Amino acid sequence: MWCLAELDIEVDRKDIGGAFGGNDAPAYRAQNPNGKIPTLIDEGYVIWESNAIVRYLCDLYGTAPWFPADARQRGHASQWMDWYQTALHLPMTTLFWQLIRTDAAERDQTAINAAIAECTGFWAMLDKHLEERSFILGDHISMADIPLGCAAYRWHRMEFDRPALPNLRRWWEVLAKRSAYQKHVMLPLT
């Protein structure tokens, strides 16, 4: 939704999954056999997997800097997007489930500490990368900032003893000034 708003694309949104349900319905599974959200249907073209959707939207409807003109810049954008999915996503999900979706009395402090340590190692990598850059690819925002930008909101809003990562924080505070980010990412954590 953040990506669509940045590209100024109108969308007919249907809430599915979680409290809304419907992601196991045969009609939904026929479009997305993985049964997860999101799914995008664009004039009959169906695509799922959030990062694939972001790449598709930026490729077809975006221009540089969202979809970099240079193949090597696009390669780096994909690199950071895939790195989020394969590295940071798992410990961030553990942290989110423990701190937001588990009652305080039921929380597993050992799992929380391990997830914080793992996330900190990954976020520190990005912090170092951002030392000399305003955004992930350099001077301009791009599709590379979208998956990590969503996770950065959770990282900075969940309550725990967060390590100081000043470049990461500066980058996140710039994202947090964007109206599309405020509208679609900065939502209550539930």
Ligand SMILES: N[C@@H](CCC(=O)N[C@@H](CS)C(=O)NCC(=O)O)C(=O)O
């Ligand atoms: N790798 C997938 C993950 C999809 C996924 O796990 N979606 C979750 C929400 S973040 C979902 O569909 N949850 C609803 C449910 O399982 O009922 C993607 O990025 O699209």
